[in-house]
Every structure is written in C-alpha cells, then in structure tokens.
Amino acid sequence: MSAEVFKLTRIPSLKTVEDFRRHVASLDIDLPCEDQIASGPESPLAQPCAGTTINGKTIENRWAIQPMEGWDATTTGAPTEEVRRRWQRFGESGASVIYGGEAMAVRPDGRANPNQLIINEENKGGIAELREGLIRARKDRFGDRAADGVTIGFQLTHSGRFCRPHDKKRLEPCIAYRHPILDRKFGIDSDDVVLSDSDIERLIEAYVGAAQLAADAGADFVDIKHCHGYLLHEFLGAHTRPGKFGGSFENRTRILRDIIDGIRASGNKIDIGVRLSAFDFVPFRPDPAGSQPGKLGPGIPEDFAHCLPYKYGFGVNPQHPVEYDLTEPLEFMELCGQLGVKLLNLSAGSPYYNPHIQRPAAYPPSDGYQPAHDPLIDVARQINVVREFKKRAPKGMAIIGSAYSYLQEYLPHVAQYVLRHNWTDMVGLGRMTLSYPGILADAVTTGTLATKSICRTFSDCTTAPRNGLISGCYPLDKYYSAKPEFQKLKEIKKTTGV
Ligand SMILES: Cc1cc2nc3c(=O)[nH]c(=O)nc-3n(C[C@H](O)[C@H](O)[C@H](O)COP(=O)(O)O)c2cc1C
Numbered sequence: 169m170s171a172e173v174f175k176l177t178r179i180p181s182l183k184t185v186e187d188f189r190r191h192v193a194s195l196d197i198d199l200p201c202e203d204q205i206a207s208g209p210e211s212p213l214a215q216p217c218a219g220t221t222i223n224g225k226t227i228e229n230r231w232a233i234q235p236m237e238g239w240d241a242t243t244t245g246a247p248t249e250e251v252r253r254r255w256q257r258f259g260e261s262g263a264s265v266i267y268g269g270e271a272m273a274v275r276p277d278g279r280a281n282p283n284q285l286i287i288n289e290e291n292k293g294g295i296a297e298l299r300e301g302l303i304r305a306r307k308d309r310f311g312d313r314a315a316d317g318v319t320i321g322f323q324l325t326h327s328g329r330f331c332r333p334h335d336k337k338r339l340e341p342c343i344a345y346r347h348p349i350l351d352r353k354f355g356i357d358s359d360d361v362v363l364s365d366s367d368i369e370r371l372i373e374a375y376v377g378a379a380q381l382a383a384d385a386g387a388d389f390v391d392i393k394h395c396h397g398y399l400l401h402e403f404l405g406a407h408t409r410p411g412k413f414g415g416s417f418e419n420r421t422r423i424l425r426d427i428i429d430g431i432r433a434s435g436n437k438i439d440i441g442v443r444l445s446a447f448d449f450v451p452f453r454p455d456p457a458g459s460q461p462g463k464l465g466p467g468i469p470e471d472f473a474h475c476l477p478y479k480y481g482f483g484v485n486p487q488h489p490v491e492y493d494l495t496e497p498l499e500f501m502e503l504c505g506q507l508g509v510k511l512l513n514l515s516a517g518s519p520y521y522n523p524h525i526q527r528p529a530a531y532p533p534s535d536g537y538q539p540a541h542d543p544l545i546d547v548a549r550q551i552n553v554v555r556e557f558k559k560r561a562p563k564g565m566a567i568i569g570s571a572y573s574y575l576q577e578y579l580p581h582v583a584q585y586v587l588r589h590n591w592t593d594m595v596g597l598g599r600m601t602l603s604y605p606g607i608l609a610d611a612v613t614t615g616t617l618a619t620k621s622i623c624r625t626f627s628d629c630t631t632a633p634r635n636g637l638i639s640g641c642y643p644l645d646k647y648y649s650a651k652p653e654f655q656k657l658k659e660i661k662k663t664t665g666v
C-alpha cells in the first residue's frame with residue numbers, strides 16, 4: 169500500500185471563515201464552525217457546565233487544559249522551574265478544568281522518561297505547590313474571585329510498553345500481551361516483559377495510594393489514564409491475554425473497577441476522571457516509497473494482513489483496523505458512569521505508533537511521518553467520535569474532547585459550534601496551551617486572537633523529547649527559543665528529515 173502525495177493547504181492561507189468552510193467542504197468532512205468569535209458572557213465558551221460538579225464545585229466555563237508533560241522533572245520525579253512555569257501558564261489560560269496537569273507516574277518503574285513526575289510521599293509537597301502556583305497565576309490574571317473557579321486534577325499513569333524510567337533512549341517495557349506489530353517495532357522478543365496478574369494487583373495498590381496522595385496534595389480529582397498506548401489503555405485491548413485481566417470485556421476493564429473500588433474502600437472521596445483513547449488504528453510508518461533523503465515519507469499503515477481479525481487494540485474494527493469501532497468504547501463509558509466517573513476525556517490512538525490520529529499536525533515529529541491527507545480529517549474524526557459519546561453520556565458525567573489545536577485561527581469558531589450544539593461538554597486544549605495558553609480567554613474577553621502566538625503544529629514539542637531534550641514550544645515561546653536546546657533541536661531536525 170502506498171500513500172498518494174498530496175499538497176497540504178495550510179490553515180493560515182485560509183484568510184476568512186468562508187475560505188475555511190470551502191476547504192472543509194472540499195474534504196467532505198463534518199466540521200462545522202460559527203461565523204465569528206463570540207465575546208462576552210453570551211459566548212458558548214463562557215457558559216457553566218451544568219449537571220457536573222467536581223469536589224462540590226461547578227465547572228464555570230467550557231474549556232479544559234489537557235495534560236501536557238515536559239520531560240523536565242528531576243530524576244527523582246520532583247517539579248523543576250520548567251514544570252512550575254508550565255503549570256502557572258495553565259492557570260493563566262483561564263480554563264475551568266485543568267485536566268490532569270501532566271502524566272505523573274504512580275511508581276518509578278512506570279515513568280515514560282527519567283524526568284517524569286512521580287507522585288509519592290517525597291514529591292507530594294512539590295506537587296501541591298504546582299497546584300498552588302497555578303491558582304496564584306490564575307488570580308493574578310483574572311482577579312481574586314478566579315481562585316475559586318478552577319478545578320484541578322492529577323493524571324495518574326504507568327507507561328507500560330513505553331516505560332523509559334532510567335535512560336531516555338532505552339525502553340524498559342512492561343506489557344499486557346504480545347503484539348504482532350508493536351513488538352517488532354519496539355524490539356520486544358520475549359514473554360519476560362509481560363506483567364503477571366500479581367504484578368497487576370500490586371500496581372492497583374499503587375494507583376490507590378497515588379489517589380490518596382493526590383487528595384492530600386489538594387487535587388479536586390484524579391485521572392486514571394487509559395489512553396495513548398500506555399498500560400491501562402493496553403489492557404483494554406488485551407483480548408489475547410489469558411487470566412482475569414484479559415479476554416472478555418469484563419476482564420479487560422477489571423483494573424479500572426479494582427482501582428476505583430480500592431480508592432473508595434480506603435475512604436478517599438476524591439472525584440474521578442478517565443482519559444480514554446476512544447478509538448485506535450494499527451500502527452503507521454513513513455512510506456519508504458514516498459521518502460526522500462532528508463524527508464520522511466507520508467504515513468501508511470504497517471502491514472496487518474497477517475493479523476486479521478485484528479485483536480490487538482480497543483475501539484478498532486477487527487476486520488479493517490484502519491477504521492474505528494465504538495461498540496466497546498461506548499460500553500466502557502457506561503461502565504464509567506456506573507462507577508461514578510464524572511469526567512470522561514476522549515483522545516485517540518497513540519503518539520508512538522499513529523500520531524496523526526492523536527495529535528493532527530502539519531509538520532511531523534521526528535519519529536512520525538508526513539501527513540498523507542489533510543489533518544483536518546483527523547480533527548473531524550475525533551470531534552465526531554466525541555459527539556457519539558456525548559449523545560449517550562450518563563447523567564452527571566461531563567465529556568471533554570481533544571485535538572483542537574490544528575484548527576489554529578478557527579479553533580474558537582469550531583469550539584463555539586460544538587459547544588452550542590451539544591456535541592461535547594468541554595473542549596480540551598493541548599499543544600495550543602504551550603504556545604498560547606490564553607487563546608480562549610482572549611476569544612471570550614476581546615473576540616480577537618494574538619495571531620503570532622497560535623500553535624502551527626510544528627511538532628517541536630514532540631521532536632525535542634523524542635531526542636532526549638526537554639519539551640516546550642521552542643519556535644513560539646521565547647522562554648524556549650532562548651535556550652541552547654533550540655539550536656540542538658534545529659540540528660536534529662535537519663538530520664531526521666522533519
Ligand atoms: C508535548 C506533549 C505532551 C503531552 N503530554 C501528555 C500527557 O502527559 N498526558 C496525556 O494524556 N496527553 C498528553 N499529550 C497529548 C495532549 O494532551 C493532546 O491530547 C494532544 O496534544 C492533542 O490535542 P491538541 O491538538 O490540542 O494538541 C501531550 C502532547 C504533547 C504534544
């Protein structure tokens with residue numbers, strides 16, 4: 169299979185909403201938007217999120233900051249200056265929900281990199297200060313009352329197949345099951361790295377302990393991360409695993425049930441969110457036929473003909489695994505409702521093996537591939553999937569959507585539409601937060617955007633950590649442009665062909 173080369177229409181070249189609409193129509197996708205940015209109290213973005221309370225608080229507006237890690241904590245998992253600055257900027261965004269802050273490992277071996285935050289007794293004070301710094305920054309920008317208007321959660325994680333706890337370049341995987349494509353792609357050739365059921369039981373205790381630490385540190389909720397190919401997401405697709413954590417839907421969701429039961433049995437009343445990859449595809453790779461020296465080829469699926477029906481993912485069509493199947497993910501939402509989960513944050517796929525479905529970009533990260541089609545198609549897929557969840561969401565649960573950053577100038581226009589038409593409860597901002605945390609606060613207060621700060625999806629914030637550097641918006645955030653790492657990053661980009 170070989171991808172057609174296509175010429176990308178860049179968003180800044182679409183000068184008006186009408187141009188944007190015409191372009192969307194030419195792609196034959198369902199991605200509506202409003203005519204203008206609506207400022208003031210009538211804006212759909214400024215409305216409270218009725219029906220869901222977190223830690224007894226009303227959600228005051230409709231945008232959330234997605235978890236965004238920076239590969240920049242200390243090697244003992246404590247915050248540094250960079251981490252504190254990022255959290256302050258989360259506060260300056262004016263978002264009413266800080267969904268997770270960033271991935272925090274529940275155990276040192278579960279880190280995705282040696283500089284990931286670890287939520288433990290030793291780091292509890294530093295993590296509590298992140299929350300306090302965020303609230304202070306929010307107050308400084310929006311006034312004293314703003315301190316009460318924000319709900320802050322911590323994202324609890326174990327990186328599973330993508331653990332690199334000791335060396336940025338060395339995977340130390342802990343996996344749910346052997347995968348015919350990912351094992352080859354990431355060099356796994358033995359069952360030794362498959363976690364046993366008793367390993368999992370110990371891990372569940374670590375999550376319960378981490379939820380208590382989060383409550384002690386002042387979090388309003390914890391996110392039990394089930395996305396992006398990390399461990400608990402992988403377990404949702406553990407169809408081929410024997411024993412009590414694999415096979416049936418009931419077994420594959422046992423970890424979530426046991427973690428929540430454990431949290432409640434310990435007397436911890438903290439609210440709970442789940443970030444879910446709502447669908448998945450097979451892994452992708454750059455098309456060798458379309459690659460040139462110094463330039464990655466467009467993305468094509470890895471060959472999957474030898475593993476059909478495809479039993480190695482969650483929310484993926486087993487007969488045609490480059491399409492989604494929402495049957496089980498919707499069942500999972502229902503289960504979350506029964507377990508009292510109040511926030512369901514929907515994402516997709518994995519940044520390690522199919523980044524285009526997860527974080528649509530004009531420019532690929534160094535371990536990715538050139539877009540094989542317009543990234544708006546990938547944005548629209550996530551938005552329309554979220555709409556399906558929202559239609560069926562249990563009472564009291566708020567749905568948060570992802571992957572809006574690629575919309576750039578038209579992010580507020582699309583966000584207003586999907587909120588006004590009830591396609592989602594909240595819009596979540598990822599990369600845009602790194603370059604322009606106040607984008608939606610500006611939209612709501614002034615109706616205009618600071619064009620120079622808009623994230624252009626250069627993927628430097630992904631390419632940097634993939635090559636051992638801290639993450640950040642190097643091209644647009646002067647704090648990072650001024651760092652020596654930016655020069656290193658430019659060299660890396662030249663050699664990796666992005
Ligand atoms: C540098 C970087 C760090 C990220 N860190 C996390 C993380 O810690 N946890 C998580 O669930 N998602 C993480 N994501 C994914 C984002 O939360 C978000 O889903 C993704 O970037 C797509 O949204 P966007 O289009 O607004 O960027 C990260 C993404 C980037 C680019």
Ligand code: SF4
Nearest residue numbers: 623625626627629641
């Ligand atoms: S480096 Fe900056 S502009 Fe590029 S994707 Fe990340 S946030 Fe956006």
